[in-house]
Amino acid sequence: xxxxxxxxxxxxxxxxxxxxxxxxxxxxxxxxxxxxxxxxxxxxxxxxxxxxxxxxxxxxxxxxxxxxxxxxxxxxxxxxxxxxxxxxxxxxxx
Numbered sequence: 001x002x003x004x005x006x007x008x009x010x011x012x013x014x015x016x017x018x019x020x021x022x023x024x025x026x027x028x029x030x031x032x033x034x035x036x037x038x039x040x041x042x043x044x045x046x047x048x049x050x051x052x053x054x055x056x057x058x059x060x061x062x063x064x065x066x067x068x069x070x071x072x073x074x075x076x077x078x079x080x081x082x083x084x085x086x087x088x089x090x091x092x093x094x
Contacts, residue, residue, distance in 0.1 A: 005081050008063045016061035022046045023054040023068045024087075050074055054088060 002014035028034045028042050047053070052072050059065055070080040070088055082089055 002076060002078065004057065004069070004078065006059045006062060006065070007067050007081055007083055008065050009059060012059070012062060016059060018058045018060045020056040020058055020066065023056040048073075052079065056084070 003011050004014055004017055005011045006017075025042070025046075028038045050073055052070055054068060054070055056066055056068050059067070066084050068082050068084060068086070068088075069078055071078050080089055
């Protein structure tokens with residue numbers, strides 16, 4: 001089980017969280033100019049790397065806040081946790 005550090009509540013067990021998928025995905029727009037292919041790409045196609053990956057998570061059994069984390073999909077090592085709207089911090093693991 002992962003130990004995830006919520007930026008608002010501190011370290012908690014993975015069971016308290018829900019993964020929201022790949023992070024930093026920009027919604028296409030404006031809505032009246034988006035093709036069906038662009039919309040399908042936004043909804044259904046995601047990266048699935050065998051390496052570090054940026055994901056968004058929800059602390060569903062805690063504060064109810066969304067946040068981002070950088071996690072290696074092979075080792076499950078979490079190298080950074082950071083608030084929504086921010087980019088991956090530079091430097092050592094956060």
